Amino acid sequence: MHHSHDNSIIIAGEALPVIDMPIHDRWREAADRRGFDITARVADRYALALTCRRCGELSRTRLFVLMQHRPRCAHCIEAAWRQEAASAGLTFLRRDPGSTAYAWYRLPCGHDARRQIGLITRVAAGETGLRCxxxxxxxxxxxxxxxxxxxxxxxxxxxxxxxxxxxxxxxxxxxxxxxxxxxxxxxxxxxxTWTAAPSFIYLFRVLLPNGMRVLKLGFSRNPQSRLQHQLLGDRDLACHVLRVVAMPSGHDAIRTEKRLHARLRRRFPDAVIDAKDFAGALTVVTEVYAEWLEAEIQQLLDGIEEDSDDDGA
Structure with missing residues (x-):
């Protein structure tokens, strides 16, 4: 698609003067081999206006680039970027005038962001994620x-x-x-200090990728945060909060939790799950128990809760 006005050609929004000089056959042959037609000589004696046979758009190319390298159609490149952006769930907005490696995109949340074009290629291929x-x-x-x-x-x-x-x-x-x-x-x-603030003893049930259901007993000032942001190595795992018991402070929670684990390991060594069975699924390496121990743990937590109620009475 040729964009012309008087004795100039408009390329990428810029009116470039047409240079009335001959276009040599060897130039046309080189352009033909590379998928372009030479439309005119523009701007100066060393610049050419090329028409891409693939998209029909014009681009400006230096003569030595045509003869010694392979010109690239900026419109086809941008079309590919737009397609990659769409595949990544984004909207391509514009190139970054300050860097050929970056462009501006609209993210799914509606915010605009400057990102590396290569990163968007990887996002579109499913190799990585992108956050705002x-x-x-x-x-x-x-x-x-x-x-x-x-x-x-x-x-x-x-x-x-x-x-x-x-x-x-x-x-x-x-x-x-x-x-x-x-x-x-x-x-x-x-x-x-966090150790002086109120805390909780928690009991979670987790379904591992191997089909095994296990129990995680621990303490946290924020059990829900512990579950959502720290415990799961695989965020797709099914996990349920079975119980939380309020403790007066982090110090109390630590002390109580240590007593619980010592008692469970001593009385039910067969219930302790080997770390290799949940490696990668959970971010911890200890304090994970077989599901059949739930009734015993719940009974121990009942006692802790009753003691706490008595102390507060």
Missing amino acids: ATCQEAVEAAEAQAVGWELVGPDPKGDTNYRQYRHACGHQQRIARGNVRSQRFDCAGCGV
Whole structure:
């Protein structure tokens, strides 16, 4: 498709003057071998307007590129990028004028993001995922707010596992994001510790990929967060919260949990599941038991709950 106006040709929105000079046969032959037709000489004596036989669009190419290399049609390239973006669930918006390796895309959430074109190719092929930095920041801010902290920004030391947070007391510190989710961290400013805060003993049932149902007994300040963000190595596993027992503090939870595990290992050694049976499915290596032990564990938790009620009476 030729775009012309007076004695110029419009390519990529730019009107380029046509240079009235001969087009040599060897140039036409080179263009023909590469899938192009030479429409005109433009801009200067060393530039050509090529028409792509595949899409019919015009592009500007330097003469030495045509003769010594293989010109690439910018329109066909962009069409491929658009298709890759669509396959990845994105919308291609525009090229990045500052870098040929980047482009702007609209993400499924509606935010626009600058991403490497090669990354989108991998996303479209199912080799990796893609997340929105704006939405991710909102998630991390909500996580911090839920535990009385404020997300300030990235880690000042550049560790991607850490963020900079501000406590309600005004103190700022860098904390691993995983610790914020599990609430296992202290404020170095006012001295408030996670071990002094209320906690829980939990009992989960997990269906492993091998079909085995197992029990995970542990403690956490936030059992639901523990289940959703830390325990499962495979997020598609079926997992159910069977029981949570409130404890006055993290110290109490740790002490009680250790007593529980010691008693269970001593009385029911055959119920302890070997780590190789749940490797990769769970992120832990111990404290996993056979499903048939549930009634015994529930009875022990009943006793802990009764003792806690008596202490609070």
